[in-house]
Amino acid sequence: MSQKNRLAQGGRIDRNKALNFSFAGQHYKGYEGDTLASALLANGVDVVGRSFKYSRARGITGHGSEEPNGVVQLGTGDTTVPNVRATQQELYSGLVSNPVAGWPNVNFDLMSYLGKAGALMPPGFYYKTFMYPQKLWMTYEHFIRKAAGLGKAPTAPDPDTYDKFNQHCDVMVVGGGPAGLSAAYAAAKTGARVIIADEQSEMGGHLLTFDQPINGGSASLWLAEIVAELEAMENVKVLPKTTVMGYFDHNFLVAIERRTDHLGERAVSGTRQRSHRIRAKQVILAAGAQERPLVFANNDVPGVMLASSVATYIKRYAVVPGHDLIVSTANDSGYLAAIEWSKAGRHVVGIADSRTHSDGALVAEAKALGINVWFGHAVTEAKGGHRVYSASVAPINEQGDKVTGDVKQYDCDTVATSGGWSPVVHLSCHTGSRPTWSEEVIGFVPGKALQAQHCVGSILGDHQLVDCIDHGFDVGAKAASAAGFGQGEVLANKPSVERIAEGKAQALFLVPHKKPVSRAPKQFVDLQNDVTAAGIELATREGFESIEHVKRYTAMGFGTDQGKLGNVNGMAIAARSLSKSIEETGTTIFRPSYTPSTFGALAGRDAESLFDPERYTAMHQWHVENGALFEDVGQWKRPWYYPKPGETMQESLNRECLATRNSVGILDASTLGKIDIQGKDAREFLNRVYTNAWSKLAVGKCRYGLMLKEDGMIMDDGVTSCLADDHFILTTTTGGAANVLEWLELWHQTEWPELDVFMTSVTDHWSTMTISGPNARKVLAKVCDDIDLDKDAFKFMDWREGTIAGVKGRVFRISFTGELSYEINVPANDGLFVWEAVMAAGKEFDITPYGTETMHVLRAEKGFIIVGQDTDGSVTPYDMDMGWCVGKNKEFSFIGKRSFDRPDTKKAARKQYVGLKTKNPDEVLPEGAQAVWDPEQAIPMTMVGHVTSSYYSAVVGRSIALAVIKEGQSHKGDTVYFPLADGRVIEAEICDYVFYDPKGERQNV
């Protein structure tokens, strides 16, 4: 197909570089410098999608981030991106795009018959229709979503890379139009570090469309010079193709740079997108303004466009998107579309200007070109389905709310409208500043600055180029000065620009129709969400008065465009309907992100294995080579169990458990948290943070301790050993290590700074291996000859310094299995060497490595708790039957002690720690199962506790479980029931929580 709408000359495109692309399966050609939208328009593609609710044909309306219709699925497969605005996507060779809305296809759409059924879908339709029965909502939703089409996420991992930069600057300028460039330049001249970002492919903003002379020459010349100069400055970073998507606390901004999206679907090299996390001393918002369309009947038919967009397609892309143009405007700027259209040699039917007159320069220029100008008129209705074929033009009164005479029909294929300019207040909103209405600007302008923020240019309603540049320089110098650079004087010559004569704009939003709003053909306010003027009026009639409620009820501004085009019109219509002023009605506000951001850009490199650090012990590779499966414990990768070929998980666990009980097993326990505590008050400090007493713990001895929160509930546990009178080593649970250190520091730094105590995390310094089982001593004896291992010389709960396989280390005789057990600690660098030596020594005893799962079973057989599994922050030591661990005569009221006396803590009817034996010994209770006394009772049943741990125990020969049951300790022997989600009810007997070796003889041998 030829580019029938392309001009032979002009535009910022390269006609020597033709590019092939496709849309909806059809192949087209465009040029380098095109956007997908300009290339589609050049090829005469009218329909680019179907509307969300009524499924009406829609065409390109705008030329930038405001575009509500031209939203495409870009690319295919792993690299596809949903919801890309065709107006912002630069064309590249081989670009593949598809409409996101429209099923089965955009030109023939089943759903439009639904729309033709008239008032089938008023606002709140989905709420009203699909709410009941609730069960069916999933079915409805599936259908609605499929029909509406919201783009598809890629299903495979993204093959491209993304990254993040942290940036710091003195002055951050958002927007690279004339105001932003001037501000950046003036700020940079002071020596301040400046970043300037613009979402378009090149800097220039409105200058890319409107070539008003600067310094007597072409604006593009000045533009090229100032950009080149900025790029050459070492203290300036110029970021085109970069959208500042959010403006956060303390002048923190996030900008997303599209680095290769203009080259192809995949980054050939480097990163596809980069997010810049910018901390700025001063921020200048020069984000400009977006043109607002007029709302009239059938204003959504393809061919109805923004006037500035029509001018932009002609000037910047050399594309005239039609043949016969009618302009409907309420200000001077709308004339530009007609002027450029006429200069391009195509036919302007006329300009309907709602005002009574204007002496503006553009008006004069249009008249000089011989274009018909109809003052006091507006386009009240467009006609057409897939493209406009005529427009109704009618005289309207001065207030702009009534048609006053005969309606005339004019043939045309394009209607360009301008209702004025809405400042881009989004970023200012992100900081929490509510925009304020300005009658003079006829738009919302940024509210009071809450951060070190300045605004300049058309974001303030200053549309004159001379003001944008002049104020730009001033604000740039001022911001730099506030950041500590210069005295606020402009250190450069301001360029000279002529002021253009301008007629006063009219505040016109909804163009009147012969029929009342409720009877007229649909007058669209929000094109992306199909919100009409009639819908907004209906919402106000139904009692929605707050603009926030009107927004939610009608879904106005809910689309991916956040209502950039429609919101102000919608607010004006709501205000009129409520007989209020726009100022009184107010505005909804905008949240990040300004335009949709990709997950890739937000994640950067923090994906897959780099998402969260993975921690490995020194013996990790050995575990891998010996077939271990791993379990995540915090950030640690711990061996879970070591299956042999052909074994089920339960068979592996049975083998590992029995080997440990009958001979010897070995566990990598390096991940347990280890905190080194030193200082003359270390002992006193331990007394305060643990429940038990530490005053008499001698050097060479170990003790188990319970740590509580101030509310008396168990927080952590572990063994602490006395290395010297002023030196201890404390162990914590694997997952609790960092929290415990923070907790200890908190108390030391904020409550007891007078205590002489120092804490250091030494978790990573040591490799820890636990050898456990009746043959543990024999194994240890083979690798250690300088510790007397005699059972009376090296007792249970003792520790000794010694040499293990030639490496200096510490051996702790502590046990989490109930067996004779030694915990060997050696410096981490020697961990693997010692582990292998121990394995070799244990070979004759068939030493068996076991993982966390067997560790859990072995300790459960003994009834030892795991904090965070058997406890949940709501149980005291007494609830866990661990009163033996609470010091009764401690001088200092240790953390949590006072809470034992709270009525709730000391009441009898608390959940207590017990064991459970299922009636069927082979049935294993699910952990978390809820207990009831009577399974026959009506639902909701009274729950009396839950299962905290549950396993099959090979050595006991049956399933075992641990639980907390209300007053469980006095219910031993009673039956309790566990009704499960699948309908089964498991019956179990409450028993003691120690299932094996109840007298604890095996660890003392």
Added chain:
Amino acid sequence: MLHLFCPYCQEHREEDEFHYRGQAHIVRPKDPDALSDKEWGDYLFFRKNPKGIHHEMWYHVSGCRRFFNVTRNTVTYDIYETYKIGEMPAVTDKEETE
């Protein structure tokens, strides 16, 4: 994202480096066992939730590992001052003094 000045490091650092630790200036009673249940309950559970000026504790977990105090406006997120543990705030809400 907040930008916090650590009074120990004497530098502005990103919020990522810090942990929030709740209301500042809560002193543990010297003799907890002498308190009534109500007094102990107040110490344990009751915290201020002001709209406006709030004194709170932060922990420089990825930095110097010191706790310090921050006076922050809970509406605007403005930070008026940061100061060391044991020091008193210079900025206070007039209604705060009870």
